[in-house]
Amino acid sequence: MKNILVPLSSSLNNKQTLQYAVDFAAQVGCDVYVTSLFKIARAKNLPKDVSVPAIAKQQLDSCIQSVDKKNVSVESLPLEGDDIQESIELLHQKLHIDLIILAPQGLSVNETLYLGEHAGAVVKRTQIPVLIVPRGYEYKPIKRILMALKSGVVKRTQKLKVLEIIKDKLQAEIRLFLVKTATFKDEDAAINPVLHSLVNSEKTTENSTIFQAVLEHLNENEPDLLCVFKRKQGFFEKLWDDNTVKKIDFESRIPLLVLKGAD
Secondary structure, three states: OOEEEEEOOOOOOHHHHHHHHHHHHHHHOOEEEEEOEEOOOOOOOOOOOOOHHHHHHHHHHHHHHOOOOOOOOEEEOOEEOOOHHHHHHHHHHHHOOOEEEEOOOOOOOOOOEEEOHHHHHHHHHOOOOEEEOOOOOOOOOOOEEEEEEOOOOOOOHHHHHHHHHHHHHHOOEEEEEEEEOOOOOHHHHOOOHHHHHHOOEEEEEEOOOHHHHHHHHHHHHOOOEEEEEEOOOOOOOOOOEOOEEEOOOOOOOOOEEEEEOOO
16 A cells, blocks of 8 residues: 545545544555645636646645644645546546545535535545545554454455555454344355455344444444445445435444445
């Protein structure tokens, strides 16, 4: 893992999110790229010698200057466009982004939502792993990871690479909970050998949803990080409504790592 992308919005939470990303990068040995979207249309009152991209970069640089960089390389990369996911994919082609770190909501905070439009679109549509950091959450060493899955089947084991790096770099313990729901099949019980080699313990639990399993086992395990898979027909895929996720359906008050493409 070499490159972390931090998409920022016009939010007071930018500094907190970026500081978490920098602290995390310092632990795992990554570079950080900070981005936001801008539109090229020039405002009427904008001086002729000032460009919109320059203003966007200046805003990102100001945010970068407000955090403790801890000898981590942090670079601003404003992106032109209206679609955050498309812009991220173009950047990914150039830099190969290994992980995206973002806040669950941007400027317009809706207390009924866990994921707002900005974060929801990124998590839903990109194939890059995403680490969602709660508002105001300060970095602390990740020593215990709670991983909740509805199936032990992982067809593309390269998608576990980020989890493997976090475990190795931070010497973290991974506790796997295989959640038996109403749609559980016999083949779901077989844990992929690569995944099995990563986890420190395995437990099977019966719950109606992943969220209920997490709520049931969160306090007794006291994890520093929650990890789930977003599958094509999985629990999270069914939650989205206009790129948002409601708190009544799912919420995490600790950082949530969403891995993609296990199908």
